[in-house]
Amino acid sequence: NEVAWFEQPENGVGLLATRIVSDTCVIKTIISDRMSVIVQCISSILIATTVSMIVNWRMGLVAWALMPCHFIGGLIQSKSAKGFSGDSALAHQQLAVLASESASNIRTVAAFVHEEQMITKAKLSLEEPTRIGRLQSIKYGMIQGTSLFLWNVAHAVALWYTTILVDKNQSSFEDGIRSYQIFSLTVPSITELWTLIPTVVSAISILKPAFDILDRETRIVPDVPDEVNCERILGGIEFEGIRFSYPSRPQAVVLDSFVLTVKAGSSVALVGPSGAGKSSVLALLMRFYDPAQGRILIDRKDMREYNLRWLRQQIGFVQQEPLLFSSTIRENIRYGNEGASEAETVEAATEANIHEFISSLPDGYDTMVGEKGCQVSGGQKQRIAIARTLLKRPVILLLDEATSALDAETERAIVRALGSSKWRITRVTVAHRLSTVISSDIIVVMEKGKVVEMGSHSTLIGEADGVYSKLFHLQNQ
Numbered sequence: 253n254e255v256a257w258f259e260q261p262e263n264g265v266g267l268l269a270t271r272i273v274s275d276t277c278v279i280k281t282i283i284s285d286r287m288s289v290i291v292q293c294i295s296s297i298l299i300a301t302t303v304s305m306i307v308n309w310r311m312g313l314v315a316w317a318l319m320p321c322h323f324i325g326g327l328i329q330s331k332s333a334k335g336f337s338g339d340s341a342l343a344h345q346q347l348a349v350l351a352s353e354s355a356s357n358i359r360t361v362a363a364f365v366h367e368e369q370m371i372t373k374a375k376l377s378l379e380e381p382t383r384i385g386r387l388q389s390i391k392y393g394m395i396q397g398t399s400l401f402l403w404n405v406a407h408a409v410a411l412w413y414t415t416i417l418v419d420k421n422q423s424s425f426e427d428g429i430r431s432y433q434i435f436s437l438t439v440p441s442i443t444e445l446w447t448l449i450p451t452v453v454s455a456i457s458i459l460k461p462a463f464d465i466l467d468r469e470t471r472i473v474p475d476v477p478d479e480v481n482c483e484r485i486l487g488g489i490e491f492e493g494i495r496f497s498y499p500s501r502p503q504a505v506v507l508d509s510f511v512l513t514v515k516a517g518s519s520v521a522l523v524g525p526s527g528a529g530k531s532s533v534l535a536l537l538m539r540f541y542d543p544a545q546g547r548i549l550i551d552r553k554d555m556r557e558y559n560l561r562w563l564r565q566q567i568g569f570v571q572q573e574p575l576l577f578s579s580t581i582r583e584n585i586r587y588g589n590e591g592a593s594e595a596e597t598v599e600a601a602t603e604a605n606i607h608e609f610i611s612s613l614p615d616g617y618d619t620m621v622g623e624k625g626c627q628v629s630g631g632q633k634q635r636i637a638i639a640r641t642l643l644k645r646p647v648i649l650l651l652d653e654a655t656s657a658l659d660a661e662t663e664r665a666i667v668r669a670l671g672s673s674k675w676r677i678t679r680v681t682v683a684h685r686l687s688t689v690i691s692s693d694i695i696v697v698m699e700k701g702k703v704v705e706m707g708s709h710s711t712l713i714g715e716a717d718g719v720y721s722k723l724f725h726l727q728n729q
């Protein structure tokens with residue numbers, strides 16, 4: 253599914269994890285375990301009824317006639333079980349979201365001494381479902397009682413009818429008792445069927461959302477068109493009258509009449525106040541979202557006409573908060589480029605100014621970085637992420653505050669390495685620290701989703717009243 257789908261509240265990490273792990277487990281239990289028991293119960297009911305018909309057909313008919321008592325009871329039970337299972341599943345999902353969020357943000361939780369509040373929140377999230385669950389339990393118990401009452405009525409009628417048959421000499425005492433016994437032995441199978449009904453019903457209520465996810469068609473299809481007619485793009489970018497809002501907040505216009513041309517092989521920097529829409533420009537270039545209006549052209553062709561997987565292979569993107577995976581540094585650098593040689597890996601790490609640090613570690617490139625890269629510093633994480641992107645040898649490189657955690661000297665070394673790279677890169681950099689972007693061919697100043705100034709550093713700095721000039725002097729002060 254497209255990125256916007258993952259940003260909807262109902263598709264959060266915790267909820268998706270529950271759906272994938274617990275829900276599918278319940279479905280598996282129903283299919284592999286419960287179904288065999290259900291088949292066994294049904295066959296034993298059928299066999300017992302047939303045998304009891306052979307022994308005494310009158311008794312067999314009565315047994316069949318009494319079956320509706322059991323099934324009506326079962327039906328009432330299954331109706332009541334539906335709401336019961338749905339609510340309890342929802343309660344656990346909310347708890348799962350809370351637990352996964354707290355665990356992944358444990359440093360923030362600890363820093364704000366928020367543990368007690370999280371526990372209270374967890375308890376609160378369960379209060380309403382517990383109340384509803386209690387009421388449902390009482391209702392469920394009463395329904396269970398009614399079902400058992402019907403079952404006992406069926407027994408009483410069967411026994412009473414046996415005495416009548418024996419009384420009227422329509423059956424011997426032995427056959428009457430035999431027939432009744434077969435009937436009695438069938439009842440546990442029916443009861444077992446009943447007890448399985450709530451589980452099966454709960455699985456059905458789980459199946460629907462699970463299949464809704466599986467059946468959903470993504471809005472941004474990555475494999476269409478499937479043929480690719482050139483080997484690599486050149487890297488020219490044009491934004492034509494872009495209007496864009498995030499699908500989760502459609503009323504807030506993030507980019508409005510946004511126009512920008514980036515020549516292949518040039519370097520462009522996007523600067524401006526927080527919330528101006530700089531990162532959104534990069535997100536559109538990665539085609540995480542499609543604009544509501546306008547077109548983005550790559551080499552003069554609408555981006556939507558390219559096979560997205562093929563296109564993304566040629567675009568390198570280092571995010572504001574790069575995430576590493578819980579594995580070795582080598583595997584992290586080779587992420588998405590598993591076939592890269594050791595020499596290529598080292599070359600990319602050298603360009604990202606991280607090779608020296610990695611070599612100084614006892615395990616070198618085999619050092620584990622911990623979950624989300626928690627065992628390396630912010631700056632090291634950024635440099636590993638840059639190395640990972642450079643290993644792709646991208647034609648277009650998007651850097652979103654990618655060097656913000658680095659000291660000025662390391663940052664300069666990386667920018668220099670990128671500038672003197674052997675292959676041609678179109679670079680779009682987002683940065684708050686203006687020293688990062690001074691050497692860019694064009695600096696684009698954005699405000700409220702629009703371009704307000706554009707030009708080289710020397711041109712922009714010359715306009716004394718310009719936004720860039722003011723920003724630059726403010727930072728230098």
Ligand SMILES: Nc1ncnc2c1ncn2[C@@H]1O[C@H](COP(=O)(O)OP(=O)(O)OP(=O)(O)O)[C@@H](O)[C@H]1O
Nearest residue numbers: 259498500501506525526527528529530531532533
């Ligand atoms: N995933 C999202 N869903 C909804 N709104 C978003 C999302 N990401 C960003 N926004 C909103 O879009 C606007 C532009 O955000 P964007 O991240 O592009 O700004 P920015 O200029 O890069 O800011 P910063 O310099 O602080 O990173 C902001 O108002 C922000 O709240």
